[in-house]
Amino acid sequence: MAETKVIVGLGSCGIAAGANKVYNKLKALKEADNLDFELTKTSCIGMCFREPLVEVVDENGSMIYGDVDEAKAIEIIQQHVLGHNPIKEYVVKTDLFSTPDQSYFEGQVKIALRNCGYIDPENIHEYEARGGYQALRKIAHESISPEQIIQTIIDSGLRGRGGGGFPTGMKWRFARANQSDEKYIICNADEGDPGAFMDRSLLEGDPHAVIEGMIIGAYAIGATEGVIYCRAEYPLAIKRLNIALAQAREHGYLGKNIMGIQGFNLDIYIKEGAGAFVCGEETALMASIEGKRGMPSKRPPFPAEKGLWQKPSNINNVETFANVPYIVANGAESYNKYGTEKSKGTKVFALTGKIKHGGLVEVPMGTPLRDIIYKLGGGIQNDKKFKAVQLGGPSGGCIPEHLLDIQVDYEQVTATGAIMGSGGMVVMDETTCMVDVARFFLDFTQKESCGKCTFCRIGTKRMLEILTRITEGEGQEGDIEKLEELALQVRESSLCGLGQTAPNPVLTTIKYFRHEYEAHIRDKKCPAHSCKKLLTYEIDPNKCTGCTVCAVKCPVKAIDGERKKVHHINQEICIKCGDCYNNCRFDAITKS
Amino acid sequence: MRVQRLLTKSGSSIPTDEVDLSLIEPLINKYKGKKGNLIPLLQGVQAIYGYIPRSAFERLSDETGLKLSDMYGVATFYAQFRLSPVGKHIIKVCHGTACHVQGADSISMALKEALKVNDGETTPDKLFTLETVACLGCCSLAPVMMIDEETYGKLTGSSAVKIVKEIKIKETQVKGD
Numbered sequence: 001m002a003e004t005k006v007i008v009g010l011g012s013c014g015i016a017a018g019a020n021k022v023y024n025k026l027k028a029l030k031e032a033d034n035l036d037f038e039l040t041k042t043s044c045i046g047m048c049f050r051e052p053l054v055e056v057v058d059e060n061g062s063m064i065y066g067d068v069d070e071a072k073a074i075e076i077i078q079q080h081v082l083g084h085n086p087i088k089e090y091v092v093k094t095d096l097f098s099t100p101d102q103s104y105f106e107g108q109v110k111i112a113l114r115n116c117g118y119i120d121p122e123n124i125h126e127y128e129a130r131g132g133y134q135a136l137r138k139i140a141h142e143s144i145s146p147e148q149i150i151q152t153i154i155d156s157g158l159r160g161r162g163g164g165g166f167p168t169g170m171k172w173r174f175a176r177a178n179q180s181d182e183k184y185i186i187c188n189a190d191e192g193d194p195g196a197f198m199d200r201s202l203l204e205g206d207p208h209a210v211i212e213g214m215i216i217g218a219y220a221i222g223a224t225e226g227v228i229y230c231r232a233e234y235p236l237a238i239k240r241l242n243i244a245l246a247q248a249r250e251h252g253y254l255g256k257n258i259m260g261i262q263g264f265n266l267d268i269y270i271k272e273g274a275g276a277f278v279c280g281e282e283t284a285l286m287a288s289i290e291g292k293r294g295m296p297s298k299r300p301p302f303p304a305e306k307g308l309w310q311k312p313s314n315i316n317n318v319e320t321f322a323n324v325p326y327i328v329a330n331g332a333e334s335y336n337k338y339g340t341e342k343s344k345g346t347k348v349f350a351l352t353g354k355i356k357h358g359g360l361v362e363v364p365m366g367t368p369l370r371d372i373i374y375k376l377g378g379g380i381q382n383d384k385k386f387k388a389v390q391l392g393g394p395s396g397g398c399i400p401e402h403l404l405d406i407q408v409d410y411e412q413v414t415a416t417g418a419i420m421g422s423g424g425m426v427v428m429d430e431t432t433c434m435v436d437v438a439r440f441f442l443d444f445t446q447k448e449s450c451g452k453c454t455f456c457r458i459g460t461k462r463m464l465e466i467l468t469r470i471t472e473g474e475g476q477e478g479d480i481e482k483l484e485e486l487a488l489q490v491r492e493s494s495l496c497g498l499g500q501t502a503p504n505p506v507l508t509t510i511k512y513f514r515h516e517y518e519a520h521i522r523d524k525k526c527p528a529h530s531c532k533k534l535l536t537y538e539i540d541p542n543k544c545t546g547c548t549v550c551a552v553k554c555p556v557k558a559i560d561g562e563r564k565k566v567h568h569i570n571q572e573i574c575i576k577c578g579d580c581y582n583n584c585r586f587d588a589i590t591k592s
Numbered sequence: 593m594r595v596q597r598l599l600t601k602s603g604s605s606i607p608t609d610e611v612d613l614s615l616i617e618p619l620i621n622k623y624k625g626k627k628g629n630l631i632p633l634l635q636g637v638q639a640i641y642g643y644i645p646r647s648a649f650e651r652l653s654d655e656t657g658l659k660l661s662d663m664y665g666v667a668t669f670y671a672q673f674r675l676s677p678v679g680k681h682i683i684k685v686c687h688g689t690a691c692h693v694q695g696a697d698s699i700s701m702a703l704k705e706a707l708k709v710n711d712g713e714t715t716p717d718k719l720f721t722l723e724t725v726a727c728l729g730c731c732s733l734a735p736v737m738m739i740d741e742e743t744y745g746k747l748t749g750s751s752a753v754k755i756v757k758e759i760k761i762k763e764t765q766v767k768g769d
Contacts, residue, residue: 012728012729012730013729015743016730016733016736016744016745017733048732048733049732051732192726192727193689193727194689194690194726194727195688195690195731196727196729197727197729197730197731232635232672271628271631272631273670274631274670274673275672276671277726289628290628291629291631291666293665293666293669294669294670309627352732353689353690353694353734354693358690358732359732390689424689426689426693426731428693432693437692437693441689532697553750554750555702555705555706555748555749556701556702556705556706556749575701575705575749576698577698577701577702577749579750582748
C-alpha cells in the first residue's frame, strides 16, 4: 500500500486557477510509470491566493505546495515523492518548518471549516474518520431529547450566520413549539452577496457537515422534510451535495427511524435557485421553493408558525448548520469559550479585494479588524494605502481606517453603520472611489429589488440616478442631502431586509468619505482617479520612447504611433481601462 | 427592479420557434402534478434549448394546467431564464464587489468593443452571448469571467479579448476543415 498521499485542492477557485490540469498531470505521471503514491482530492483550505494547492503527506508529515502548475507538479513528484527531498521554497503551509505565509493561519480557529481542505468531500468515510456523524450517533446512544439539543444550542450562543444574527436555538424553540403533521427544515444556500463565497466553499469542501447539522435541526424541531435551497451558479456545490445526500441515505443517516430513533424520519432534497438576490430573505425563499416569484411577505406569521406550504418551517444558513454537529458533539462550552459577551464562537470571512492574501478565514468573534486585514491578510496589494473595508455586501457598509481597531462582533460592526452580514470582507485602497462603490451597490440592489414596496422600487432607482450623476461629474449642490433623505425613507418603508438595508452603503460612505462626494460635485474631480467620465489618460511626449507596448496592450486600439515615435491616445475611442498606464515602463502615461 | 428581460425590444428578432417539442415530454412526465414544479420545469426547458421558446411555454401550459401568465411572471423574475436564443458560447463577466474594485468594468467594455454587442446580446455569427453576472464566487482571482464551464481569472481588458479571439479562431478553423 502507498505510504505517500498526494492531495490536490479542487474547489471552484482552485479549478479556476488550473487545479484540474495539475490533477490530470499527476494522474498521468502516476499511471505512466505505475508510481507508488495515492492521489486524492480535497476542497478549499482557504488559501485562495496560492491556488492551485497540492499537499504531500508522507512519514514525516504534511506539506502544502502553492502556485502549482504542471511543471511544478513534475518537480514535486520527482524530488519530494520519489526523492524524499521536499522543495522547501514552494511550501506554503506545514508544521515542520516556518514558511512566509504561515501568518495567514495564526489566529484562525477552524470550527465551521474544520474539515475543509482536509477531507475528500465526495467520500463519506473521510468525514466519519474526522468525527463526522458522531453528534448524531451521540444523540441516539445517549437518548438526548430534542429539548436538550435546543438548550445546548442556546447555551452555545450560536447566532444566525447568514447575517441576521438571531439566536439559532431560540429559532428552533419557536419552530418546535408549533404542532403540525408536517414541518420543514430549510438550508439557505442562496449565497447572493457579490464578493462572498463562504457557503460555496463549505458546501464544496464539507457537504456532510451541513447535512448532519440539518438532520440534528430536524430532530430538534420535529421536521419531516428538509430542503437545501442552493444557487444554480454553484454547480460543483450542487454536485457534491447530491453525492453526499445519496451516501447519507445509504448509510442510514437519512430515511426512516434514523439511527434507531423510533419515528424520526427525514429526507432532504435540493432546490436550485434561479438567480434572485431577494430569495436570500426567508419568506421570499419559501415562495421560490413553492414555484412562485420570490417576493417577501409580511411577518407575522413567522415561518416558525406558517412557512413553506403554510407549515411550520425553520430556515438556517449553511455556516450555521455546519457549526451544529461540532457543538452537539463537543458541548456548548467548546463553542462559547470563543468570542465576546454577546457574540460567541467563530465566524468565517471571505477576504477579498485589494488584499495580499485573499481567501477564506475563520476567526473567533472579537478579533480586531486590523489583525484580520494586516496579520492574516498580509496588508494591501502593492503596498498601497488602505482606504476602507466593506462588510456585509449590499446591506452593509464601508469601515474607514480610523475604525480598524474595532473588534469584529455583531455589536461593534453594527455600531459603525455596517453590518456583520454573511461574511464578505472586501478591502479597498486609495485607488477605489467611494462614491463609485456606493453607486455599485445601489445599482445592484435597485436591479434586485422585487418591486413590491414602492420606496424600495422607486427610491433606490432615484438614489442610483443621483449617484450616477455624481460619478459622471454632473452632481449638484444638495445631492448629498437628497440622498440622505431618500435613504431614510427607503429604510423606513420597505418590508424586507433588502430594502431596509439598501441605503447602508450610501449612508456609510457619506458618513466617512463625505469629502469624496464633495470633490465630485464641486470640483468635478474623482480623488481616487477611478470614475471614468472624470478621468483622462494622456501620453507625455517627453517620456514616450515609442516602444509600442501601450498600442499593443490597448484592447480597443485607441493608441496609434509609429515605432520609436511619440504615441497618441484617441480620447474618443479610449475606454479608460488603464492597461496602457499599467504596462508603460517609462512612466510616460499620466492620468488626471 | 427585477423585470428586465422582456422579449427582444426591436421586434425585429422575436424568434419564431422551430423547436422539437417532443424533447420536453420526459420533463413534463417527471414534474406533472407535483407541487412547486414551475421553476424546475422552466429550468429543464432551458437546459434543452438554451432558452425558453414561446411554444414550450404553451405546451407546458396545455400539459400541466399552469397559467401562461404565472409562467411568464416567473421566467421574467429570475435572472437565470432567457426568452431568446443564445450563442454557442456564453461569456459571463463577473461584476461582484471584488471584481468591481479590480476593474470588471474595463473587461466588459473591452469585450463589448471587440464583439460589437451590448450586455445580454448575441453576436451576429451566433458564436458568443455576452452577459454580466453578480458573482461567480472566485473573488481571489478577480477580475474573473466564465466562458461556458471554464473560469478565467486575473484578467485585463486585453487578455480577456485575447481569450475570446482564440476561441473564435478555433471555431473558424473547425468550420474550414
